Structures are given as structure tokens and as C-alpha cells.
Amino acid sequence: MLILLILVVALAVIFGVADIRRSLITKPIFAVFKRILPPLSDTEREAMEAGDVWWDGELFKGKPDWQKLHSFPKAELNADEQAFMDNQVETLLKMLDDYKIVQEQRDLPKEVWDYLKREGFFAMIIPKSYGGREFSAIANSTIVSRIATRSLTAAVTVMVPNSLGPGELLMHYGTQEQKDRWLPTLSNGTDVPCFALTGPEAGSDAGGIPDTGVVCKGEFEGKEVLGIRLNWDKRYITLAPVATVLGLAFKLYDPENLLGDKEELGITCALIPTSHKGVEIGDRHFPMNMAFMNGTTYGKDVFIPLDWIIGGPDYAGRGWRMLVECLSAGRGISLPALATATGHLAARMTGAYGYVRQQFGMSIGKFEGVQESLARIGGLNYSLEAMRVMTAGAIDMKLSPSVVTAIAKYHMTEMSRTLMNDAFDIHAGRAIQVGPKNYLAHGYMGIPISITVEGANILTRNLMIFGQGATRCHPYVLAELEAAANPDVEQGLKQFDNLLLKHIGFALGNTFGALWQGITAGAFNAAPVSGETAQYYKQLSRMSRGLALSADFSMLILGGELKRREMLSARLGDVLSQLYIASAVLKYYEDNGRQQGDLPFVHYSLQRALFEIGRAFDGFFANFPNRVVATLLRKLVFPFGIGYKMPNDDTAIQICEALSKPGVIRDRLTHLCYIGTDEQDATGLMESAFVAMHQAQPLMKKIYQAQREGKLARKQPMVQTIEQALAVEVITADEAAQLSKMNTLRFSAISVDSFKAGSLEAMAIASADAA
Numbered sequence: 001m002l003i004l005l006i007l008v009v010a011l012a013v014i015f016g017v018a019d020i021r022r023s024l025i026t027k028p029i030f031a032v033f034k035r036i037l038p039p040l041s042d043t044e045r046e047a048m049e050a051g052d053v054w055w056d057g058e059l060f061k062g063k064p065d066w067q068k069l070h071s072f073p074k075a076e077l078n079a080d081e082q083a084f085m086d087n088q089v090e091t092l093l094k095m096l097d098d099y100k101i102v103q104e105q106r107d108l109p110k111e112v113w114d115y116l117k118r119e120g121f122f123a124m125i126i127p128k129s130y131g132g133r134e135f136s137a138i139a140n141s142t143i144v145s146r147i148a149t150r151s152l153t154a155a156v157t158v159m160v161p162n163s164l165g166p167g168e169l170l171m172h173y174g175t176q177e178q179k180d181r182w183l184p185t186l187s188n189g190t191d192v193p194c195f196a197l198t199g200p201e202a203g204s205d206a207g208g209i210p211d212t213g214v215v216c217k218g219e220f221e222g223k224e225v226l227g228i229r230l231n232w233d234k235r236y237i238t239l240a241p242v243a244t245v246l247g248l249a250f251k252l253y254d255p256e257n258l259l260g261d262k263e264e265l266g267i268t269c270a271l272i273p274t275s276h277k278g279v280e281i282g283d284r285h286f287p288m289n290m291a292f293m294n295g296t297t298y299g300k301d302v303f304i305p306l307d308w309i310i311g312g313p314d315y316a317g318r319g320w321r322m323l324v325e326c327l328s329a330g331r332g333i334s335l336p337a338l339a340t341a342t343g344h345l346a347a348r349m350t351g352a353y354g355y356v357r358q359q360f361g362m363s364i365g366k367f368e369g370v371q372e373s374l375a376r377i378g379g380l381n382y383s384l385e386a387m388r389v390m391t392a393g394a395i396d397m398k399l400s401p402s403v404v405t406a407i408a409k410y411h412m413t414e415m416s417r418t419l420m421n422d423a424f425d426i427h428a429g430r431a432i433q434v435g436p437k438n439y440l441a442h443g444y445m446g447i448p449i450s451i452t453v454e455g456a457n458i459l460t461r462n463l464m465i466f467g468q469g470a471t472r473c474h475p476y477v478l479a480e481l482e483a484a485a486n487p488d489v490e491q492g493l494k495q496f497d498n499l500l501l502k503h504i505g506f507a508l509g510n511t512f513g514a515l516w517q518g519i520t521a522g523a524f525n526a527a528p529v530s531g532e533t534a535q536y537y538k539q540l541s542r543m544s545r546g547l548a549l550s551a552d553f554s555m556l557i558l559g560g561e562l563k564r565r566e567m568l569s570a571r572l573g574d575v576l577s578q579l580y581i582a583s584a585v586l587k588y589y590e591d592n593g594r595q596q597g598d599l600p601f602v603h604y605s606l607q608r609a610l611f612e613i614g615r616a617f618d619g620f621f622a623n624f625p626n627r628v629v630a631t632l633l634r635k636l637v638f639p640f641g642i643g644y645k646m647p648n649d650d651t652a653i654q655i656c657e658a659l660s661k662p663g664v665i666r667d668r669l670t671h672l673c674y675i676g677t678d679e680q681d682a683t684g685l686m687e688s689a690f691v692a693m694h695q696a697q698p699l700m701k702k703i704y705q706a707q708r709e710g711k712l713a714r715k716q717p718m719v720q721t722i723e724q725a726l727a728v729e730v731i732t733a734d735e736a737a738q739l740s741k742m743n744t745l746r747f748s749a750i751s752v753d754s755f756k757a758g759s760l761e762a763m764a765i766a767s768a769d770a771a
Helices: 002-016 018-036 042-050 055-061 066-071 079-095 098-105 110-118 137-148 152-162 166-173 176-187 319-356 368-396 402-427 441-452 457-473 477-485 489-520 534-558 566-591 596-623 627-637 649-659 664-669 682-695 697-708 718-727 733-750 759-770
Strands: 193-196 212-220 223-238 245-253 264-273 294-305
Touching: 055 066, 055 402, 055 457, 055 534, 055 566, 066 566, 079 110, 079 137, 098 152, 110 152, 137 152, 137 319, 137 368, 152 166, 152 319, 152 441, 166 176, 166 193, 166 245, 166 264, 166 319, 193 223, 212 264, 212 294, 223 245, 264 294, 264 319, 319 368, 319 402, 319 441, 319 649, 319 664, 319 682, 319 733, 368 402, 368 566, 368 596, 368 649, 368 664, 402 441, 402 457, 402 566, 457 534, 457 566, 477 489, 489 534, 489 627, 534 566, 534 596, 534 627, 566 596, 596 627, 596 649, 596 664, 649 664, 682 697, 682 733, 697 718, 697 733, 718 733
Parallel strands: 193 245, 212 245
Antiparallel strands: 212 223, 223 294, 245 264
8 A cells, every 4th residue: 555655656746746757757758759750841731730620620539529510500502602503503504415515526515615604603712892703612512513413524614713723822812913803804704714733743742843933034024024934844734725824833943042042932823824925725635535624734934923923922932831721622622512413413313213224024223232232322422412511511611621621532532433333333234325315424434533633532541631630630749749840959848748748648538438438339428419310429439539549559659650551541541531421421410400211321321431430440450560559459449349330231222212212302312413304305314204104103003903813914015015905994095195105205214325327437537627
């Protein structure tokens, strides 16, 4: 007892007396910390400081505040935005024939370009004071999603000026003179913008761009002025072939010290009219057979005045910070919008096709093999919509949550790839024949583009989500790194000492918390709601605790090596991502009034997220290099094993039933999907056939009953069955007409396009001649 008392007193003195603690505890740990976790580079620091920590920080703390999640405002359109959706957007959709745009014209028709410019589609983010629409992020997202279900080419054309581009950069960083010069003409369509970042030698590594600018004196408008001589070679630049104003990122150098005593100033962004001498545009790429304008730009020894730098000369060398902040718009709005459009279109059309297409005398949507894939489409679509709304809502809160937008970009584009593959599997031959009737082909072709741009998905998953998330979202690590980087060693040690005890307490709390929650399976965790979803809040809190614990041990054991162990760290990133996906689903369900019809989709989404969390943890534990620590972590987080399972078959069947019959549930869950107003449109035809077959079900029951009674022959063409049923008075003439109409629609809907001999060759020749 005396020994224990002495030990307690000794520990109290060591930890309680600052000078003793710093000498015996903090200083040695600080030295180790500086060795295993080297200070951030300037580029990394700017990337970290550029983003906001939002709900991702709550998930990383190990104890999410679910009331805080529900307190975030619901993202929804205002009256002006809804009116734009109901009028301008719907008018645009009726103007689009995506087959002609992509396969024949390889461009939007002139009347569509003119309409987009005239109605402010390129000015959704520009303030009204400059002639723009000044729409919210959720409106921007919703408009792009809706257009994308009709035409990916049109959607990309609209989304680019409203994400990373001159407009975004000007509003955040432009001088008043630059705003007054460019924003009005960008708003009315007089100017079409593009932004050139990617080049042959630098894609995802934007910091490695080889394009250069050198500060020097030169002639501009007949006068000698201080400016920049530029050399650049860019590719993959959307809208470049038709742009009138070019946003350009380059590395700026000042060898003569004309701006100061620093020779290498860093990445800089400038705004250049494409009519300026030496600017080269016009050549087009052909990305995955899509028709949106995408191409190259280059320039050699192009001189521009210094005040063409976005933000003016004071922003020379500050372009990296500007780009990191503005890239969040593309990752958080535009690409999630395209992914969600894929989900809405695939869910609605595949549900319809599964009902319309029949084999062995029944709809293929009744086969369980098909239902497994259709349920995945429905479940993923629900998650996509929830993530789209929540992520855009964060941006509307004037946040730039870089980790969250990286999660959205990676997982939403990958989810869209998965569900589109499922849609193709179910449609089979109907999906692979390109033609006016094919509503899936162009979306399928476009998915790899979304996966590649705004940071390739491999980079996003393996470096950004956890690489930034672990440091940015952790309550103490970023501050500890800043202490380690402090050139005043004593001041840095003092800062570190203030954080150390808090970090130790945080780690101990997570250790014992993870063990307790593992033993109790999270049963005693609080949930902000009751009912069927309460269990998920408890499990997600438990997994948040496990993530915080595992991340701390990883950084402690591996230090800077964790950055290079990408397969390992990416699994922890997957845990964080699935926690975010599940959070978005829960919020979406609550914000939309806890609709009973949503529950199968909610269960599917959340059970899948938990299963993916368990799988990510399993891979992390199995590959953690320190086997003692790996075993300890596994036993703390999952003392009785990982018990999360994928959704059961009953849940899958419920989702399929909801997608396979007309009704408010199906309409609400696929509300972004464009449906043609007549049977000449591919989606209109499939929807008409789907509805007609449901309306004809009472008549089909008469047919089946007559066949069982021997009044009608079995296994004969439907046309003959209808004629025979009319002849023996099983159905009336009006009913026969209804069945005939239904059968005509059904057959047309499952048919694919064919082309007369030579017509495709002629189309190719015409296209080549036009080029």
C-alpha cells in the first residue's frame, strides 16, 4: 500500500510540476516526435491550412456529437433556384438530343450554347451585382445532376465555369478592377472561361507543374511595363477550345529581384484573354467519346502585365493556396453531382427495365440474381443522394472541408462505377448497343472521366483522405507538428508540453473507451433518436472510437513512414469515409421526415457502410507491421470478432419492389432523373412501357386465368394471345386495344437500335470531314 502511495505521489509530482515534466517526460518525447513525424513542408502546410475541419473532425475525435449533425441546416433550394429548375433547366433538357450531340455533331448545338449563355447557366456562382445568378452550392449541384441525367456533355459544359475556374478564383481573390472587368462578361456569356492546371508532366501533383513565368520588363500596349514572360503546355483543359479567357497556373520566378529579394516565388495564377498574342487554343481531345469541349493550350514567350495575376502582384506565389481552396468546389459539388445523376438514372431505368423485360414467362426483376444487383443500385443511389446533399450543404455553410470533399469525390465516383456496372449487367445486350434508345451508354463512357479528374482516385484515396485527415482532423497532431516546426526550440517545447497531457488523456480515453464499447458492442452508447435507426448511431460511435485509437497508434508506431504505407493508411481512410457516408444517410433520412418507405434503403446503406468499416479494419489489423500492436488493437476494438454483415436478402427484395412499381417512393428516390415527355425519347419510352405494363396487370390476370383453364394457348406470341382472347371474349375490344398498346411499347422498349448498311460509315466520314 505504501509503495502504491509513493508511486502515485511520484507520478503526481512528475506530471504536475511543469519544469520536472518538461525535463523528464516532454523533452524526450518531443525529440522522438520530431524524428518520427518531421515538420510539414510549406506545400503540405498550405494544403492543411486551406481546408476547414467539419464533421470529419467529430468522427475523428472518437465521440461524435450526433445532435450537432442534426443541427446542420437542411440543404434545399430557395424560391428563385426552384423556379430556375422548373423553367430554364426543363427548357434546356427538352433542347438536348444526347445521341446527336455525342455521336453526330460532337458538340452542343449553337442554339444550346446561346441558351446556356443567355440564361446564366455559366454564372450560377457569380453574385447578382455582377449579373450572375448567385445560386447556392446545393442549387449548383442539383442543376448539374438534373442535366447530367439527360446529357453528360451539357452537364460538364455547365459545371466547369461554376467550379474551378476564373469565376471562382476572381470572387475569392480578384482585385476590384479584375472583378469589374471580367465578372459581368462571364455572367452574360460574352466570355467563356477555362482554367489550365494539368500538363503532360504534372497531373495530380499540381505542385510539380513545369510551366514557368519569369518577372521581367516588356512591352504592353506600346509601353514598357513590369510583367511576366510565360511558357506553358497544358492538356485535358475543359472548355479550352472555345474559351475566350484563360486561367493559367504556373511557377513564377523573379531572378532579377524586381518584386523583392526572393527568386522563386511559387505557383501563381493569372487571367489571360485567349486573343492575347501568343496564346494557343483550339485543338481538341476526345475524352471517352464525349462531346464536351476539352483540349490543349500552350504558349511560348508570352508576355503579360503583372496586374493580370489574379489578386494582383500581391498574390504572386500564392496560387497553390488559392487552388487547394477552390478545388473543393469541384470535389464537393460538380463530381458528386455527376455521380448522383448516374445513380438516379440507373435506379429508375433499371427498375423499369427489370419489370418490362421478361424471360421464361416472368419479369427478370423477379429473379433473385437480378434483384441482388438492382438492390445494390438502389442502396448506393440512396447513399449518393445523401452525400450529395450533405456535402453541398457544408459548402453552403461557407466551409471548405477538404477532407470531406475528397471523401465525396472518391467514394461517390466509385459508387457510380459500381452501380452502372450493375445496370449494364441487368440490361445486358440492351446496354451495349449505342443508339438513340440507349440511355446508359454515354454515362458509362463518362464515369472514367470523373474518376480521373480533380485528383485521380488512387491518389485521392491513398494520400488525401487519411493523409490529410489524420493530421487535419486530429485534435492535437497538427498543433504538435507546428510546435515541432517552431524555430524557437524552447517555445516549441513549451507549446508541445501544453498539448502532451491532453493528447495522452485523449489516447487513454480512446483505449479504455474502445475496450468498453467492444465488450458491450456499443449497447450503452447514446443515440439522438429512437426507432430502427438508433442502433446505427451506437455502432458508428463505437467505430469512431476505434478509428481514433488506431490512428493514434499508427502515427506513434510508424511516424512519417505512415505516409508511405499507402495501402495501410488508406484502410483507415476507408473507415473515416464510411463513417461520413453513414452520417450523411442518417441526416438525409431525418431531414426528409423519416419516411417509412426509405427504411429498406437506409438499412441497406448503413449495413453496407458498417460492413465496409469492418473489412477495412480487418485489412488494417492483418497488415500492420508491429504484430503485437496489431493484435492488441484488434482485441480492443473487436474483442469478439467483427460481426458486421452485408444487408440480408429480405432488405434487397424490399428495395427491388420499391424500384419496380410506380409510386411516390420511386419518384422521390429518383427525382433528378429526366424522363422524356413522349415515346420518342429513350427514357420516355421505357417509362411509358413500364407504366403501361403495370396498368395492364388486371387484364393480364384474365389472360393467365384463361390459359390455366385451357381457353387460351400458352407459349405463343403476345399478339396472337390478345387476338385469341378477344375472339373467345376473355377481354373486350377496349381491353384488347390497351393490351396491344402495352405490348407495342414493351417490345419497342426492350429493342435496340440498328442502322442501315453504310449509314455508320457515312457518319464517320462526315465526322472526319468536319474535323
